[in-house]
Amino acid sequence: MPNDKYDIQELLQRDVYVNDKKVGTIVGERHHPNEARVRSMRIQVDAGIADEFMRKPAELAPLPKELVHSIRTDGTVKLSKSMRELQRRWRDTVRIDEKLYAPDEMLDRAVLDNQGREIGVITDLFKVKRTYKGVIVQTRVSIQKEFGVEAQLRVPITAFSRTRERLDEVVLSRTFDKVLTLPSYITINEMDDESE
Numbered sequence: 001m002p003n004d005k006y007d008i009q010e011l012l013q014r015d016v017y018v019n020d021k022k023v024g025t026i027v028g029e030r031h032h033p034n035e036a037r038v039r040s041m042r043i044q045v046d047a048g049i050a051d052e053f054m055r056k057p058a059e060l061a062p063l064p065k066e067l068v069h070s071i072r073t074d075g076t077v078k079l080s081k082s083m084r085e086l087q088r089r090w091r092d093t094v095r096i097d098e099k100l101y102a103p104d105e106m107l108d109r110a111v112l113d114n115q116g117r118e119i120g121v122i123t124d125l126f127k128v129k130r131t132y133k134g135v136i137v138q139t140r141v142s143i144q145k146e147f148g149v150e151a152q153l154r155v156p157i158t159a160f161s162r163t164r165e166r167l168d169e170v171v172l173s174r175t176f177d178k179v180l181t182l183p184s185y186i187t188i189n190e191m192d193d194e195s196e
Contacts, residue, residue, distance in 0.1 A: 016077045096160045107123070107124070
């Protein structure tokens with residue numbers, strides 16, 4: 001069976017190992033209408049692993065589906081790569097509310113302000129010196145008219161307070177007009193594309 005063909009239901013609540021080292025437990029995946037777009041599962045990372053292999057420990061992190069090698073006879077999930085590869089993947093993530101998200105888990109999510117107003121949809125991510133600093137949002141026409149913003153704008157990762165897994169949304173920590181005045185928002189929107 002090819003390693004990317006395991007159904008998430010088969011893998012839920014299974015412990016994940018790299019060789020004999022327990023990494024954590026699979027807890028689910030992002031709910032997305034186009035399942036082919038979701039290339040990562042969610043894993044609850046063991047505290048010791050998070051302390052040792054993450055810059056800043058996080059309880060939940062992405063697990064790329066392509067790293068799943070097999071299900072062992074004892075029911076645990078074996079990964080095909082080393083801890084170093086997993087550590088490298090975790091560095092290439094976005095941190096929101098002390099949880100890590102892979103780029104594929106961020107795309108196509110609706111962006112809401114803290115009053116529940118939809119601002120737009122995430123179409124891409126923005127890196128500065130190899131670190132994700134923001135997302136590119138395709139704004140709603142009504143938002144463009146009301147706030148005088150462009151069709152696409154950059155929102156800093158630091159402006160987000162949480163994600164809603166079931167509703168596929170990312171929520172800002174304040175109202176949209178307040179986000180527009182944040183120094184981080186102004187800075188990231190003044191950068192040219194070559195900052196990447």
